[in-house]
Amino acid sequence: MGIPYDDVVIITPPEKEGEPSVITVNCPDKTGLGCDLCRLILFFGLNIVRGDVSTDGKWCYIVFWVVGKPTTRWDLLKRRLVGACPSCSSASVIYYYRSELQQQKPPDIFLLKFCCFDRRGLLHDVTQVLCELELIIRRVKVSTTPDGRVVDLFFITDTRELMHTKKRREDTCDRLRDVLGDGMISCEIELTGPEIVTCSQNSSFLPVAAMGDMFRLELPEDHPSGSPIANNVSVTMDNSLSPSHTLVQIICQDHKGLLYDIMRTLKDYNIKISYGRFSMNERRQCEVDLFIMQADGKKIVDPSKQIALKSRLGMEVFRPLRVAVVSRGPDTELLVANPVELSGKGRPLVFYDITLALKMLDTCIFSAEIGRHMIGDREWEVYRILLDEGDGPSVPREKIEEEVTKMLMGWK
Known part of the structure; x- marks a missing residue:
């Protein structure tokens, strides 16, 4: 019964x-x-x-x-x-x-690859479409070429479990084309394996300067004023x-x-x-x-x-997500990290909130990468965003960290 x-x-x-x-x-x-x-x-x-x-x-x-x-x-x-x-x-x-x-059978992982011309807020608009389509972003690699083109690699899973169908893949590309308009150059979706994602997540090391404070697991004795x-x-x-x-x-x-x-x-x-x-x-x-x-x-x-x-x-x-803005050579890098459940699931909508905060700050993204790292006895999902500060006045780093934190924590 x-x-x-x-x-x-x-x-x-x-x-x-x-x-x-x-x-x-x-x-x-x-x-x-x-x-x-x-x-x-x-x-x-x-x-x-x-x-x-x-x-x-x-x-x-x-x-x-x-x-x-x-x-x-x-x-x-x-x-x-x-x-x-x-x-x-x-x-x-x-x-x-x-x-x-x-653990249930791992979901199929698909690679969404598209190329388009860059513009402000592009990455957030794409992320919003993927969220509306109930596509979970597992990994992402975004890079900008010298001629102003953006090559995006999104490793995604489909909560509807329909991405193996031609119609679902075409509908996804059509929705992206509606948002990107004439800026879209190409769009492809193909089934990939978990080993591809594993290789992508270990492609870079985290900066030592950010390791100590970002991944501390104990409450600080003196909480930051203003928090x-x-x-x-x-x-x-x-x-x-x-x-x-x-x-x-x-x-x-x-x-x-x-x-x-x-x-x-x-x-x-x-x-x-x-x-x-x-x-x-x-x-x-x-x-x-x-x-x-x-x-x-x-x-x-x-x-x-x-x-x-x-x-x-x-x-x-007190601190479910970690946010830091650090120097990466002459450039500025935004780091966001959150712990992954033992079941392997990461926190939802993190990339959506990051890209929305940067769009509202009118700050462009030069490259982006999501990876997972074992730090201590915990697995962390780490978002690395290299900012494109351009020729105009740049947003102060403290402002970027503050606004991204507010968006992630729902304080806006």
């Missing part, structure tokens, strides 16, 4: 203008489900302003209150959320996340309120994808949430209460495990 397909996910529009929409999920439980749902909600450009999670270990009931753009494709979001839920026939099984045993979340992060744990669960309480300022950052951290630690509540006040201060247990069904009593989890959660809500 199960519940009807349409009832697994229910999206209720707001009763009044300005109020949030309500997403209700009712399905079998699995560890990491909250992370997967929050990631999809973030991918569709929505912000969670309130949430409730409850489960009996086999079945879960989740409610998200979300706000977003009027162009949100709610029917499509519903289909993607249903697809992320375990099937109802598996309700008798308790799922626990294991990075190796539960919207400076001196305002609190993570506490309590084992006295439940015989079988540890209570985790988090207080911090909101940022784009906050609940996703919390959920992915717990998923990577193989932590199961039995009950949770998330709320935000008018000053965008968030309070999160989570009753959690380990994979063995016990609370977290080991002091060293408590310290490690508290430290990681504190860092992920």
